[in-house]
Amino acid sequence: MTYTALSLTLIFVFIPFILSKALHLGLEKDIFIATARSTVQLLAVGYILSFVFEAESAIFMVLMVSLMIVVATLNARKKGRWLRGITWKIALAIIAVELITQGVLLGFHIVPATPQYIIPISGMMIGNAMVISILFLNRFRAELDARADEVELLLSLGGTPKQAIHRQLIDAIKASMIPTIESQKTIGLVQLPGMMSGQIIGGADPIQAVQFQLLIIFALLTCAAVSSTIVGFTSYRTLFNERMQLHH
């Protein structure tokens, strides 16, 4: 694609900008910031990836994946400030997802151990683990707010913190996994996934593109289950003190 052609795609930014102004939506500034940020961030990543791929150095690759983990953790923790030590718990979940998925993919030689495969797949797994962690934290908070009397009831009857919060925890884990599972049920019927579309547009064989997409969606299932489970089971204890009382 030429830069002239790319510039012409700004028409797609201009349309919502005009609509926002005409309808007094007040989103012009946000649209401008979103466009500017996505352009700068993606171009920067493009240049960085080019550099990392050419350098063929494991150190740069590890640095890049580490940076992704740090940024994803810092972003997700904003939704979990009400839980003590949540930063490390989210980081642990994301690192676990990364180790499990890359461990299987590289360990069984499913994909080659090169930055061209490791970095994009890591990006998808880490990004998804971040979103799942945020979904879990939002839902867990809502469950606790709505069903605080149930937690108190179970404690008052002699239940342990784990017993008292079990239902809310399981419901939040389940709720955070459902979007991943549901989106996979209609994949290919309603929309073609971004990665697969990108490969096909880039000239790849559709069957080959589908195979890689299947690899990703299967890995995303593990990603969803592992990240919400780890964040959930490591964080619920911080809601209680050593006398098995809910922190107020």
Place this chain on the structure above:
Amino acid sequence: MSAITFQNVSYAVEDRQLLTNITGSFEQGRITTLVGPSGAGKTTLLKLCNGLLSPTSGTITVQQKPIDTFVPTTLRQTVGMALQAAPMISGTVYDNLCLPKKLQRQTLSIEDAQKWLEDVHLPASLLTQQARDLSGGQRQRVSIARTLVNRSPILLLDEITSALDRTACREIETLIQKINDKYGTTIIWITHNLEQAMTIGHHTWVMMDGQLIEAGPSSLLETTTNEQIQAFVRGEAR
């Protein structure tokens, strides 16, 4: 002998002082009613008794043992509590009655569950009914039965008759008196109904603004010389 003793107990959350220097005891095997205006700290005091909260200062003893020497789960089985809202877990009435046993990894037989329902004057056929479909009065009775399953020697009741009509209220009062007589259970009962406080309670604590104003035989509500309590009894400070 006292079942629970408070010695200079205070409780604060952040900057809010909810209880101040409470000293007194609840006699074993007796019914003590707890009265006072809303926000007097009555529910907070109950939660301190079964360890859902811990005092900021002062000491509480339960059955002559400092409260913090109990394992929290054992304490809460010893000092049972029926909550004001009578919350139910999703499932049937049987699921709710099983809950205390399930938390101890035990089971409750259908026969035992039926017996607990009969004790609170509910038909055995209710066992298979969904708890969410219960009426306010039925909910409250199931909540009491569920608390009784642990056979706690001390029972805390937080306004358990506030949502009931006069007949249902009277039945619950009779039930609690029966439990007190039959099992020698120590009962601490928060109520807004002063007539109930006097007829049911052997003793009464009057609380206001987080302080214990007066404690003694329930007749104190009629005989007190304390002007604050007199105003409260007249309905001027509820």
